Amino acid sequence: MSLADTARKLDALDPIAHCRDEFDLDPDVVYLNGNSLGALPRAVAPRLAEVVGQQWGRRLIRGWGEGWWGAPERLGDRLAPLVGSAPGQVVVGDSTSVNLFKALVAAIRLNPGRPELLVDAATFPTDGYIAASVARLTGVRVRPVPMPEAAAEVNEHTAVLLANHVDFRSGVLHDMGAITEAAHRAGALVVWDLCHSVGALPVELDAHQVDLAVGCTYKFLNGGPGAPAFLYVPQRFQDAFDQPLSGWCGHAEPFAMTPEYTPGAGVTRGRTGTPDILSMLALDAALDVWDKTSIAEVRAKGLRLTDFFLSCVDELLGDRVTVRTPRDTGRGNHVALSVPDAGQVMKELIAREVIGDYRPPDVLRFGFAPLYVRYADALTAVEVIAGVI
Ligand SMILES: Cc1ncc(COP(=O)(O)O)c(C=O)c1O
Structure with missing residues (x-):
């Protein structure tokens, strides 16, 4: 199955997909920085x-x-x-x-x-x-x-x-x-x-x-x-x-x-x-x-999302990046990739509406907030990274 088909299937089966509706998100942005500043919940402004x-x-x-x-x-x-x-x-x-x-x-x-x-x-x-x-x-x-x-x-x-x-x-x-x-x-x-x-x-x-x-x-x-x-x-x-x-x-x-x-x-x-x-x-x-959900459901999706992101990284980026985050369950909800010139790479990703962050000296950090990030977003991000590096 292609990565796009897998993403579609995982999104369709996602038991907490409804939580995304609780957030006011910019449809043009792939937001992978909820580990620094979470997205805006719709309930906040009223x-x-x-x-x-x-x-x-x-x-x-x-x-x-x-x-x-x-x-x-x-x-x-x-x-x-x-x-x-x-x-x-x-x-x-x-x-x-x-x-x-x-x-x-x-x-x-x-x-x-x-x-x-x-x-x-x-x-x-x-x-x-x-x-x-x-x-x-x-x-x-x-x-x-x-x-x-x-x-x-x-x-x-x-x-x-x-x-x-x-x-x-x-x-x-x-x-x-x-x-x-x-x-x-x-x-x-x-x-x-x-x-x-x-x-x-x-x-x-x-x-x-x-x-x-x-x-x-x-x-x-x-x-x-x-x-x-x-x-x-x-x-x-x-x-x-x-x-x-x-x-x-x-x-x-x-x-x-x-x-x-x-x-x-x-x-x-x-x-x-x-x-x-x-x-x-x-x-x-x-x-x-x-x-509307539980921390157990959020954790389960967080691991699946980051696993899927890592499969996309393996397939589309190969040895152009080094994965710094453990592949077993001994990890949180963000993935760190090392690349040369990471600061400039992140600037270019943000210019293309894929928002993660840069941590010196060489880390691109992508946070996966399971409440609103989709599997399709993980794939889009890796496709854009592939275009930039
Ligand atoms: C692990 C950790 N501790 C502490 C802080 C700083 O917290 P504050 O700015 O709320 O004092 C941060 C901020 O990102 C953090 O990631």
Whole structure:
């Protein structure tokens, strides 16, 4: 069967094809960058019009008592099933970088007397930068470790390991269960960065006894540019969770206006300042699509889509590219291809309406968001790449 026939057949049989209707997509664009910024859900614009026109415009400050104040925890509970968390353990707000700062300092305070902070050596830069600053503040030292060796490298000196679930460059999926267990055996805690796995594949934070986790909502959760991030604090750590950004919104009685800080109950103490309500309620609307599918269905399609993309790459590009992403299931939802002059190649692809991204030095990155990317899009992208390189 030709690749075009296979794409048609896979699209016709796709059990979650209906989810694409929930997105406002440009029909001329093949969008393969949902792993950086998800597409626009149709539900967002009318919801924001209501939030701005009615809630803000008419209800004014009364909005805080009519749903805004509790939005960080309410949205956290909406996200919880996507990360395998019981309710009451996820709070939405701030950026991933800010939540990472809170989580790392809190983790070091939860595990005092150990001198090392291990960091994924291939980490997304912000994690490394924040870890270095946290180390300076708390007096621990950072030791970079390649993720495949992380389980073996954690030892009695390790306070915390900062780990990425899916590598932002290669798409490699790391074994959350095995790494967390190894860290616990050595008496260390693990903070997981879920930016490239949340909304792409099942994440089992409670089942793996994860200590703390952070992630963003503008990639596979389609929350929009600058959408708020989230912080996971399991119940067993909530009373002892001592985060450094002790702002008034995490206070037990924020409106008592007392001079001393008393942390709020539960995951609420992960909050800092006034929540960004417009972005938060845009995310609320974006999450409605999850009522029409499940993370298991999304993962199944994500693997099939990337498998199909890789077959097209093999057949149409051959040895003109090097595939950097594993071909087994140990991967997330993006595929990295190495080519010479990758930056220029990506510019030319974008000029031809195939939108992926470039990561130095030589990586073309293509994200497959199963909610709206079709098998036909995967084939079109490879045909256009073949024309460009
Ligand atoms: C793995 C990872 N961590 C952290 C971040 C940065 O998050 P933020 O800009 O929300 O602080 C990103 C952004 O793409 C990322 O991919």
